[in-house]
Structures are given as structure tokens and as C-alpha cells.
Amino acid sequence: MKRNSKDYQLALNHFLKYWAKFTIIQPYHAEWLSKYAKYASYKRGACIYDFSWEEEKIIYVSQGILGRVNYYLDPKTLKDKRSILSIGLPHMALMTTYHLYSHNQAKSNITALRKSHVLAISYNRIKNFMRDDRSLDSIVGAWMNKKKHQLARLRELNSCLDPQQSYLKFRKNMPELVASLSQVEQQDLLGISRSSIRRAIYFDLTGKKIR
Numbered sequence: 381m382k383r384n385s386k387d388y389q390l391a392l393n394h395f396l397k398y399w400a401k402f403t404i405i406q407p408y409h410a411e412w413l414s415k416y417a418k419y420a421s422y423k424r425g426a427c428i429y430d431f432s433w434e435e436e437k438i439i440y441v442s443q444g445i446l447g448r449v450n451y452y453l454d455p456k457t458l459k460d461k462r463s464i465l466s467i468g469l470p471h472m473a474l475m476t477t478y479h480l481y482s483h484n485q486a487k488s489n490i491t492a493l494r495k496s497h498v499l500a501i502s503y504n505r506i507k508n509f510m511r512d513d514r515s516l517d518s519i520v521g522a523w524m525n526k527k528k529h530q531l532a533r534l535r536e537l538n539s540c541l542d543p544q545q546s547y548l549k550f551r552k553n554m555p556e557l558v559a560s561l562s563q564v565e566q567q568d569l570l571g572i573s574r575s576s577i578r579r580a581i582y583f584d585l586t587g588k589k590i591r
Contacts, residue, residue, distance in 0.1 A: 388419045391442035391497050398471050402522075403515035412509060417499040422492040429476055429490040436483070436503040438523075440473040444496025445560055448474060448488045449568075464569040466530055467493075467557055473523045480506065480520055493565060530554075534569070543572035547580035 392413055396405055403409070417440075422428055428439060428446065439446065446468035454461040465488050468474045474490050477483060480503055510516050533554055540546035550570060551558050558566070567574050583589055 387421060387497055391419050391499050392417065394442040394470070395440060395499055399515065399519060402518040403513075409513075409515075413499075416505040417501050419497070419499055421497045422495065424492055424494050426492045427489055428492055428496075428498065429474075431476070431485045431487055431489060433476075434485055435476055437500050438473045438475050438480075438503070438506065438520075439468070439490060440499045440501070441468045441470050442497040442499060443470060444498075445469060445493040446474055446496060446498070447491050447493045447565070447569075448486070449491050450488045462568045463571065464493075464565060466527065466534070467561070467569065469556065469560060472526055475523075477503075479524065493561070537570060543570075543576040544580040544583065546570060546572060547577050548584055551580070551584060 392410070395413060395417065396410060399405060399409060399413075420428075422444075429435070448465040448468075450463045450465060451460045452463060453459070466474075468490075475486070476490075477485055506516055506520070536553075537546045537550055540549065547566075547570065550566070557569070561569065563574055563577055566577060579589070
């Protein structure tokens with residue numbers, strides 16, 4: 381992608397606008413980002429990162445939706461089935477390891493769930509910049525807090541034995557994901573059937589159970 385393209389500039393501006401929440405943006409912030417952030421766009425369903433590549437970088441979502449996904453063999457159908465472990469919405473970032481100072485790869489791939497525009501920055505570039513300017517440390521901390529908050533909510537839902545109750549809690553507590561994801565993606569995220577989702581939605585709207 382050409383560095384002077386409209387989409388590339390939009391992605392940089394999106395990041396800088398978010399960065400401005402943590403510091404007063406100076407010319408050197410924009411220069412550093414332009415020099416070290418690698419822009420890419422992906423079609424829906426494209427693999428953005430495979431953990432076998434063993435790279436250490438942060439993938440920032442400018443536009444679109446990313447999913448951290450695994451595939452497993454469904455014992456009933458004997459076909460590969462997708463499991464979505466977490467979601468990356470705009471202003472969020474997914475890391476290829478467990479955290480900025482880890483060398484252990486997160487054992488899952490990162491996939492574009494929608495057409496997505498991202499910026500990828502290596503851990504080393506970020507850590508080197510943070511030695512002189514701690515504002516990036518604040519951004520990484522905010523990303524980690526969003527990740528922890530999302531995973532804690534998902535663990536709470538997974539501990540619910542009733543799939544319909546789990547989905548009702550999902551609708552109440554994670555409305556941003558309800559609005560952003562299709563029912564198939566919600567099913568793969570929560571590990572419940574689409575029929576359970578439909579029953580829960582019907583009950584939520586009418587107060588009645590489907591017979």
C-alpha cells in the first residue's frame with residue numbers, strides 16, 4: 381500500500397487522534413508513527429497473523445473488526461469449527477504474544493471478521509520509543525485494560541450453565557459486541573448454538589419462551 385494513499389493517511393490520523401487522549405501530539409509523534417507503523421488492509425476472512433510466524437508486534441484496528449480465532453475438529457460433524465477467543469474493535473489492538481514483554485506466542489491466529497484497516501508496530505519500536513516518551517505506555521496500558529475487561533466478561537458468560545441466560549447477559553453487558561457481530565460470530569465467540577441465541581432474543585423481546 382502506498383504510504384501517501386488516502387487509506388494509509390486515514391489510519392495514521394485515526395491512531396494519532398486516539399494517542400491525543402494521552403498526550404499533546406507533537407510533530408515527532410506523527411513522524412515516528414509514519415516511519416514505523418506498517419499499514420495494511422484486509423478483506424473479510426483474511427488471515428492477518430498466524431502464530432507460527434513468531435513475530436512480536438501490536439496490530440492496531442483503525443477500521444473493521446478483528447478476531448483472535450482457533451479451529452478445532454467438531455466430534456459431531458467431523459468438520460473444522462471456528463472458536464473466536466476475543467474481538468478487536470476500532471481503537472483496540474491485538475498483540476501477537478501475551479503482552480508487550482512476553483516472547484510466548486498467543487496460540488491463536490488473528491483474522492479480519494470485516495474488511496479491516498490496521499497498523500502494525502513491532503514491540504521493539506514501541507519499547508524504544510517509550511524510553512523517552514511514556515505516552516505510548518499509557519496507550520498500551522489502555523489496550524491491555526480493554527483486553528482484560530473483555531476477557532473477564534467472556535469468562536463470566538462461559539461459566540453460566542444455561543446458554544440462553546448466558547446470551548441474555550451478553551446482550552446486557554456487552555452491547556458493543558452484540559451490535560458489531562453477526563449471530564454466527566456471536567455463536568463462535570460464546571460457544572452456544574444459534575437456536576439458543578434465537579430463543580434468548582425472542583424471550584428478551586417478548587418475555588415468552590419458544591415452545
